[in-house]
Amino acid sequence: MSNVSSRRVIYWVLLAVLILLGLYGAYQRIVVGKEVANYGSLVPWGLWIALYTYLAGLAAGLYFFASLGTVFNVEAFKPVRRVASVAAMVALSAGLLHVWFDLGHMERFWEVFFRPSPTSIMGLMPWVYTIFLIVVAIQLYLDYKGGDPAQIKALGIVGLLLAIIFSGGEGALLGVLGSRPGWHSGLFPIRFLVSGVLTGGAGLLFLVGFFWKDEAERASLMRWLTGIVLGLLAFNTLMEFADISTALYGGSPAEKAALDKVLSGDLAGAFWGAQVLLGIVIPAVVLFFARENRVLVGLAGVVLMVGFVAARMNLLVPVLSVPELEGITNAYHSARLSTTYFPSLIEWFITAGIIGLALAAYTILWDWLALDRPKGA
Amino acid sequence: MPVIPRVMEMENALIRMQEDIRRALQKPAEERHWVMVIDLSKCVGCESCTISCKAENKTPPEVSYNIVLEEEIGTYPNVRRAFVPRPCMQCEEPPCVPVCPVGATYKRPDGIVAVDYDVCIGCRYCIAACPYGARHADFGETYTGETPNPQPYEEAAVFEYGEERHRTEGASPIGNARKCHFCLHRLDKGLLPSCINDCIGRARYFGDLNDPDSLVSELLGERQAFRLKEELGTRPSVYYIS
Numbered sequence: 001m002s003n004v005s006s007r008r009v010i011y012w013v014l015l016a017v018l019i020l021l022g023l024y025g026a027y028q029r030i031v032v033g034k035e036v037a038n039y040g041s042l043v044p045w046g047l048w049i050a051l052y053t054y055l056a057g058l059a060a061g062l063y064f065f066a067s068l069g070t071v072f073n074v075e076a077f078k079p080v081r082r083v084a085s086v087a088a089m090v091a092l093s094a095g096l097l098h099v100w101f102d103l104g105h106m107e108r109f110w111e112v113f114f115r116p117s118p119t120s121i122m123g124l125m126p127w128v129y130t131i132f133l134i135v136v137a138i139q140l141y142l143d144y145k146g147g148d149p150a151q152i153k154a155l156g157i158v159g160l161l162l163a164i165i166f167s168g169g170e171g172a173l174l175g176v177l178g179s180r181p182g183w184h185s186g187l188f189p190i191r192f193l194v195s196g197v198l199t200g201g202a203g204l205l206f207l208v209g210f211f212w213k214d215e216a217e218r219a220s221l222m223r224w225l226t227g228i229v230l231g232l233l234a235f236n237t238l239m240e241f242a243d244i245s246t247a248l249y250g251g252s253p254a255e256k257a258a259l260d261k262v263l264s265g266d267l268a269g270a271f272w273g274a275q276v277l278l279g280i281v282i283p284a285v286v287l288f289f290a291r292e293n294r295v296l297v298g299l300a301g302v303v304l305m306v307g308f309v310a311a312r313m314n315l316l317v318p319v320l321s322v323p324e325l326e327g328i329t330n331a332y333h334s335a336r337l338s339t340t341y342f343p344s345l346i347e348w349f350i351t352a353g354i355i356g357l358a359l360a361a362y363t364i365l366w367d368w369l370a371l372d373r374p375k376g377a
Numbered sequence: 378m379p380v381i382p383r384v385m386e387m388e389n390a391l392i393r394m395q396e397d398i399r400r401a402l403q404k405p406a407e408e409r410h411w412v413m414v415i416d417l418s419k420c421v422g423c424e425s426c427t428i429s430c431k432a433e434n435k436t437p438p439e440v441s442y443n444i445v446l447e448e449e450i451g452t453y454p455n456v457r458r459a460f461v462p463r464p465c466m467q468c469e470e471p472p473c474v475p476v477c478p479v480g481a482t483y484k485r486p487d488g489i490v491a492v493d494y495d496v497c498i499g500c501r502y503c504i505a506a507c508p509y510g511a512r513h514a515d516f517g518e519t520y521t522g523e524t525p526n527p528q529p530y531e532e533a534a535v536f537e538y539g540e541e542r543h544r545t546e547g548a549s550p551i552g553n554a555r556k557c558h559f560c561l562h563r564l565d566k567g568l569l570p571s572c573i574n575d576c577i578g579r580a581r582y583f584g585d586l587n588d589p590d591s592l593v594s595e596l597l598g599e600r601q602a603f604r605l606k607e608e609l610g611t612r613p614s615v616y617y618i619s
Binding site: 033035037040041042044099102105108111116119122123126178179324325326327332333336337 | 440
């Protein structure tokens, strides 16, 4: 027991450190302004937007697995419906916090609610997120109050549709830009949707592998999850290969230049080391050969999630770092006109703070709402 | 036929363009179509357009509405340089407008793509969407900020979009997306955009394409012209002739 307590103390100290770093970063961001970030006019988005799209996808994926229990009546997933739903809400909120810090005018975030442009995917998305969060909150409330299962299922269907819309919408947000040949692909919404469900599955593998106490439920869940995650991992890899190989073979110079940066340029380490090794190879090997080992499977889930953060960065940054017109980089001189991007310390601090805050909130909610004991509600 | 001295010819062009825009301003805005014509054979890459724009709009280091792209053609020692000035293209189908989540970027009836600094949230989606790299994020930097304080001219009033603003304390346009607007504040007063005024080789022309008597209509009628990245269907309002 004392062992568990000391682990918990270490965990909370770590979270406190992350949150303190975040608070320092937030202070710098608010007082100094945008100068603390390393993105610029050539690479206008960086770590925060990559994590926003990643976390929104993760939220959609987690909610998909909750829906397997609430909407599709898959018995194995019924016990984790609350774990997954609350995790989805927390992940989405963490993603939205990243966007908030990214805005040039943080104080004007409310404009997106009161004057959304109907032609902008980004303009419509805040409403989709908000309605999703409200729907999931009501669904959880009814679930805890022992409400009508038909109502809970109906809300689950609405929530799932919204999750599909915003998850695919993240891909569409980039895919619609004809000015960026590296993104302009009809596969993008599908890729974002699939990778979202995949990371959601990986997140659940971690939670179930490490924290689920009921052995029978855990075994059943892990059988389902390893199968789904392996299948989606194969499908996602196939889609990535299709996109990369066709672009390499017949893509525009801009597409090829972006891919060169990823495959053999300054981002090669992030691609081969993080995206391929952590995001594909290690999880695939563990889930295939050691699926009975709950600790290894849980760790594979974490490793996969980290690999997919790198994948999102590799999708975002290289395409932006290819100048729209040849010669732009020599036409004037400013640090904001760099074709390379690596997040600043303050960007990392703010991300650390948001992740710390999200983990703290989720841990408190886990205990407070007894997320892992849905039968007793 | 008398030969008009070069200086006179240039002055005549300026006077004529001035008259063109004053005539255009008599028409309803939706009947105007402001275009810029750039004669690449006259551009010497002096960047006077860039400096003129900087002086007029007091843009910070990370923002440059006008740039001049340089390309080296050939192999040493048989090389020459080509210069392509690049303001905002003021596209007829601007990719930056539909993506703006709050409608802060919009197309005016006269064809100019404008930014409402008081609404723009600084998401930079428009920067990602522009195929010409013509949009910039204002990060609040200054040229003289570490000397140790910004010099007064960096915080002097600017009159973009007809509104007086001082670039201080994180107030707009700091935090916003910014772009060339054909010096809208000058146009509304019947003045030419500053880069047109200050081009030393008279390589840049400006006027109303919907006016058949304007100098720009005449130039585009007589000369072969092209626009950048026409395959994207953005239909820029900046034409290049050579």
